[in-house]
Each structure stands twice: as C-alpha cells, then as structure tokens.
Amino acid sequence: MFFENFNYDNKVAIITNDTQYTYEQLHLLTKEYSLHSTQKELVLLLCENNIQFIAAYMAVLQAGHAVMLMGANTNKQLLDSIVTTYQPKWIIGSISFADYVQMGNVSERTLFASYVIHSDLALLLSTSGTTGSQKFVRLSYANLQTNAESIVTYLQIEQDERAILNLPLSYSYGLSILNSHLQAGATVLLTEESVMAKTFWQFVEEHQATSLAGVPFTYQMLSRIGFFKMELPHLKMLTQAGGHLEERLVKLFGEYAEQHNKKFYIMYGQTEAAPRMSYIPTDKLLRKAGSIGIAIPGGQFELAPETNELIYKGANVMLGYAETLDDLAKGDENKGILHTGDVAEVDADGYYTITGRMKRFVKLFGLRINLDDVERKLVSIGEQPVACTGSDDKLVVMIESELLLADVKRCLEKMYKLHHSAYKIIVADAIPRMANGKTDYKAIKDEML
The missing domain is CATH 3.40.50.12780 (ANL, N-terminal domain)
Incomplete structure (x- = not known):
C-alpha cells in the first residue's frame, strides 16, 4: 500500500x-x-x-x-x-x-x-x-x-x-x-x-x-x-x-x-x-x-x-x-x-x-430553476466568476464586477422570465470560497440575512 x-x-x-x-x-x-x-x-x-x-x-x-x-x-x-x-x-x-x-x-x-x-x-x-x-x-x-x-x-x-x-x-x-x-x-x-x-x-x-x-x-x-x-x-x-x-x-x-x-x-x-x-x-x-x-x-x-x-x-x-x-x-x-x-x-x-x-434547484412562482444551469449561462455571458444560490422565494446571484450587472439582469428577465422581485444580485469584491477553492454558497446566503 x-x-x-x-x-x-x-x-x-x-x-x-x-x-x-x-x-x-x-x-x-x-x-x-x-x-x-x-x-x-x-x-x-x-x-x-x-x-x-x-x-x-x-x-x-x-x-x-x-x-x-x-x-x-x-x-x-x-x-x-x-x-x-x-x-x-x-x-x-x-x-x-x-x-x-x-x-x-x-x-x-x-x-x-x-x-x-x-x-x-x-x-x-x-x-x-x-x-x-x-x-x-x-x-x-x-x-x-x-x-x-x-x-x-x-x-x-x-x-x-x-x-x-x-x-x-x-x-x-x-x-x-x-x-x-x-x-x-x-x-x-x-x-x-x-x-x-x-x-x-x-x-x-x-x-x-x-x-x-x-x-x-x-x-x-x-x-x-x-x-x-x-x-x-x-x-x-x-x-x-x-x-x-x-x-x-x-x-x-x-x-x-x-x-x-x-x-x-x-x-x-x-x-x-x-x-x-x-x-x-x-x-x-x-x-x-x-x-x-x-x-x-x-x-x-x-x-x-x-x-x-x-x-x-x-x-x-x-x-x-x-x-x-x-x-x-x-x-x-x-x-x-x-x-x-x-x-x-x-x-x-x-x-x-x-x-x-438533484438538490441545486429553486422553485420561483411555480417555475423549477436549475441553479447550476443559471450559473453556467451567466458565466458564459461575461466570462467572469458568478455564483448562484437562493431559496423558493428568491434567486441570489453574486458577481465580482459592476459591469456585468445590466447583462445579468437582462438574462434573468428575458431568458428565465423572472420578475425583478424574484431575484437579488450582489456585487462583491470576491465570491466567497472555502479552503478547497469551491464556492461557499452558505456564506453567500448569509449575506442575504
């Protein structure tokens, strides 16, 4: 061994x-x-x-x-x-x-x-x-x-x-x-x-x-x-x-x-x-x-x-x-x-x-949304880090650049037909990460509180 x-x-x-x-x-x-x-x-x-x-x-x-x-x-x-x-x-x-x-x-x-x-x-x-x-x-x-x-x-x-x-x-x-x-x-x-x-x-x-x-x-x-x-x-x-x-x-x-x-x-x-x-x-x-x-x-x-x-x-x-x-x-x-x-x-x-x-989904106004899918689409728009989390009453998106704000809003409202009350976008200096480099979704959720 x-x-x-x-x-x-x-x-x-x-x-x-x-x-x-x-x-x-x-x-x-x-x-x-x-x-x-x-x-x-x-x-x-x-x-x-x-x-x-x-x-x-x-x-x-x-x-x-x-x-x-x-x-x-x-x-x-x-x-x-x-x-x-x-x-x-x-x-x-x-x-x-x-x-x-x-x-x-x-x-x-x-x-x-x-x-x-x-x-x-x-x-x-x-x-x-x-x-x-x-x-x-x-x-x-x-x-x-x-x-x-x-x-x-x-x-x-x-x-x-x-x-x-x-x-x-x-x-x-x-x-x-x-x-x-x-x-x-x-x-x-x-x-x-x-x-x-x-x-x-x-x-x-x-x-x-x-x-x-x-x-x-x-x-x-x-x-x-x-x-x-x-x-x-x-x-x-x-x-x-x-x-x-x-x-x-x-x-x-x-x-x-x-x-x-x-x-x-x-x-x-x-x-x-x-x-x-x-x-x-x-x-x-x-x-x-x-x-x-x-x-x-x-x-x-x-x-x-x-x-x-x-x-x-x-x-x-x-x-x-x-x-x-x-x-x-x-x-x-x-x-x-x-x-x-x-x-x-x-x-x-x-x-x-x-x-x-299996568990990375939220259900907004009856619409089942795959958070990983949203994350991938938003990353492809700006080619910059994006993290998505949330609950069944609100989708939370964290980005690292104010310049992405308009494009992210446009995507969420046009592609996913989300009303502005159904999501929140947080602009942060850096997306929180754990010691292993993975996104710390819990820390992002905590910022909502």
Missing part, C-alpha cells in the same frame, strides 16, 4: 521550501509518532502542508488506526464540537483542547472513552470544508489504495514525476495527489503558496515541477496572471477537478497543452469516492470539453432510469457517512455503489456530462 511503500530508499519523496526527504527519511519520520494502543483508535490530524503532517498521516495508517483530517485553520468552535463528538485518542497539531495533555504537537486524551472502530475504517474526511457540520465520509484502506492505483494508471504517473501540491491535505483532491504519487514512487513538491505568488513559480522552476493540479478557481487565476506566456519547459501535465470548469477555459488550456506538447486532464470526483470517478483522455479533450469524460479504470457509470441521476460503481466508493461516534463501528453500507446527486446525460461515445444537481 502507498503508505507502506518505502522500497525506493534514496529516491526523493517530498521536497519543501526548506529541504527534501527521501522515501527512507520519510519512513524514519513516521517512527517519531508513538501511537501504541491495545485497540484501534481515532486520531485527529490538523493538517498543514508540511512534512510533519505527511509523516503523521502515514504513521497513523501504518499503525492501523483511523485518521480524521481537518485543516489547521478550521473554526475552533467547530473543532471543539468535533472533538467532543468523536473523542479522538490523539490530536496532532499545535492547538490545545480541554481534557487533553499536549506533548510537542501531539495531544493525548486524559479521560477514558470506550468505543469501537470498524477494522476497515482508515480515513474520515469532512463533507463541508472548514465551516460546516460534523458529518464525515468514512473511507477504507481499500478505497484509498484502489483509487491511488487507478489515478497512477490513467495519469501514467512515473517515478520521475514531480507534482506540485499546494491544495490542502485535508481536501480529498489534495490528498489524492499525495497518495497517488507515493504509490508510484514519485516526488511531491509541497507548499502552501498560491499560484498568485511569485515565490510559487520560483519554487516550480527551481524544483522542475512536472505537473500542476488545480480547482476551477486556480485556472481562472492562471488565465489572468500570464500563465500562457511563462517558460515552463519541465511542466508536462495539468490536472483539474473540484468542480465544473467553464468550457471556454477547458478549450483555452486544452489548446495551450496541445501547442506546447503537454497534457491537460479534466477530472470529476467526490470525497465519497476517495475521490476520483472520471477523466477525459487528453486526445479527446477538445472534442469533449463540456463533459466529465469516462469512468476511471475499475469504475463504471450508469444513469438512474427516472431521474438521470449519475450512479457510480467501484471499489473506491466510501463505506458510508459518520455523524456520531457510534457510526465509526459501521461497516460497508454502500457495497461499491454511489448515488452522486448529480444529474447527467451520456453521449453516443459513452462520455458523461453533468447537467445539474
């Missing part, structure tokens, strides 16, 4: 801004964590993108415990609530908690807690970023391993790959980059720098990054900062996941990749699938730019007959959800079948396209 894969000895595993670590050195770092217990325990890891937290993550998996990942910048009130609910044996991070004694960056629970953790449970990932609920996705060792292997296969990750990783490790996309590259014996360039920072690109150039991963917001930023004029001879691959990327940008980066002998992969996934479910083969990208592609190796898609909900089948499908401590004792509730909640269609070549979310 990738977390036990130390057969590469002096091959470089991780490079940070300060130093580099071979696979052998990474193995030694994992031994610094003493996680001995007579039973399977839960460990809460407050993640930052540095070598200590990678070593801790691997140490927990090697010890056979279950690891819960949360960002170190998570709201303290939420963290306190999670700790109270799940009672982890150890907490790894610099934050202190009541009823825990802290030694270095490891805190141990002082009170006895009796609970059972299922033998297959390896990882708990939040369903809602840094501000949401206590609901977690339960992933098994097999879920993580099979998805890592599949990603290595379809991205053709070799040992000489050097992947830049600046996405949060507590985010399933960021974690999958780590898992898959360790599986392949490749190298991860680890940083928390943004693509907007000059030092990020210095890091990319100095260590000759071969691949760059991003969410839609990443690619929106890249298109604005002069990425297409950069000299990046070592960069061979770009990957995108974490939400729908507007077709204009897919084609823009696809054409760039084609002209510069690079590969650009569009991927689709959910935390519930550990997380990858599909990709577009690079030779089909420009022809299938609006789609999510085909299922990953080992996976399979089908559409629910009455609703067209996209259903995925594969060994990477989660065990189920956890909302209480008792849920950690549960086994596999899904049996490899995931109802994604996305509505889709499939073309004659077997390529799937997401057309909306």
